[in-house]
Amino acid sequence: MAATATTLVHVESKQTAVPTLVTGAGRTLPITVPSGPPLTAAALQRRFRAVLYYGGAGDAEQQQQVEEERAAWVKESLSAALTDHPKMAGRLRRRRGGGDQDDEGLWEVKLNDNGVRLVLASVDMSMTAFLEAKDLQSKEAALALWTDVDWQEPEFCAPFFMQLTRFQDGGYAIGACCSLLLADPLSLVDFLKAWARTHAKMQAQMNHVAPAVIQYTRYFQSPGAARRLKSVPLDSCSAAVAPTTVLFRAAAAADAQDRHALAAACLDQAVEKLGSNAKKPPRFAVLAADGGSSGGMTVARTCDYVWDGETTAPPSRSRHALRAAYWHEVGLGEIALDGSEPVHVSCSVVSPCADEGLVVVMPAASGDDLFISATVPN
Structure with missing residues (x-):
């Protein structure tokens, strides 16, 4: 009896989207740890993940054209949006104490315009079948890939990843994975909303250079033509136990x-x-x-x-x-791309600290109350 084919996730490109304007040199945002032990390596990996699913174009010809240009549009609009949100393009690092050595207990976000890591990928599966999977949440790690922040050299690691993943039926997903030390979930959602507005504005004004489209279309051509950095089984991206x-x-x-x-x-x-x-x-x-x-x-x-x-x-x-x-209250379902709102949205707080609870306290948009996430181990 033939074995069931393994579904693969193909990473076709890893790029960096940087702000179109330079942030003022030397700007930092503090990460305050009032008392207690320094942050651990595991604490640096606490993150918020959001995945937004969008339907494909209507016919085959239109779908091909959209796939060829979408990667370029995403990178161009992401760079433009980062200009007004320089924190999202920054890096985590230790602050220096009173001496010449870094103090392990002091951290900050350096606004250095290092940019957001942009991953372009594809899945050997239709979006419809993916959304119908019983273990959907565990598989979604493949749609918002993450590389751990190095505790020894955090300034060389991106704390914010965005991923554009296309499915075989023309649907696609936007995955965002962001360190909670960089931005809380509401701040990330606000950035995604701003990016979507910038994306729509640029498309409407056709504020785009034609050669840039040609530069990136090779990543979304036929599977045989695209150069794949790596291909991994979908199940290997799943988290063992999600909180x-x-x-x-x-x-x-x-x-x-x-x-x-x-x-x-x-x-x-x-x-x-x-x-x-x-x-x-x-x-x-x-x-x-x-x-x-x-x-x-x-x-x-x-x-x-x-x-x-x-x-x-x-x-x-x-x-x-x-x-x-509920997560839908923060407005992720209203983020429209290419004129369409997402057909499905999924959110989760990822914490590798298996023996700890995690509470994130966020000021709501009204300013009079708080939006709070309480994460506990399974």
Whole structure:
């Protein structure tokens, strides 16, 4: 009996999209770690992943033309959008302390215009079949490939990847994978919205140089003509055990201590909601965007988790009125490309710290409340 053919993911190109204008030299955004141990190598890999699926062109001739030009459009518009969002093109690095040596406990984002890593890929599968897969979430790592940030030399590693993947039926996916130390999920979504607006504006104005199209079309020609950097089985890209994330909304916390209690309350409710599908973590970390002018990120030290043995939560936790929230509320489903909104959107928080919970606290667009993700191990 013949063996079932293995579905392959083909990486056809790895490029870098850099801002079209230079960012002011020396600009940095702080990553504040108030107390506790330095960030670990695993903590650097905490990231948010979003995958947006779009349908293909109507007929074969139109589909061929779109595939030939899409890669060039994506890179050109991405470079233009980065001009107004220089943080997304920056790099993580250690800050220098009082001496000449780097301080392991101090980190920052250097706005150095190093750019976003852009991956062009294809899958030997139709988008329809891919979306119908029972283990869809585990396979989506192949649509938003990630390379770990090197703890020793982080400044040489991109903390933000975008990937354009085409399917055999003409559908395609835009995958975005971003370190949570660079941007929280809402900040990443805001950037993707800005990029989509720039993309549409450039297409409408035809602000594009013809030779650039020719430069990149070779990546989306027939499979035999494209030079593939590597081809790997689809299942090999899957994460072994993916954590589970529950979303909440709450009134803005007044201070860091109140924020810690809010984070603990979110984890309490997340574990209760998930039941046997979640494991109570012995400790947790809290990430929060700096509400001030710095635009940086605050990483609360990893805290030992004290679980309440009673049926009700402690007063410091229970006084927070938490409301259920969902990823569709952030507007990813409204990001239109080539005149069409996505047919499906998927989001996930990826954390390799198997024994830790992770809470990301984000100011909502209204400014009066918070959007909170609580991620617990399975």
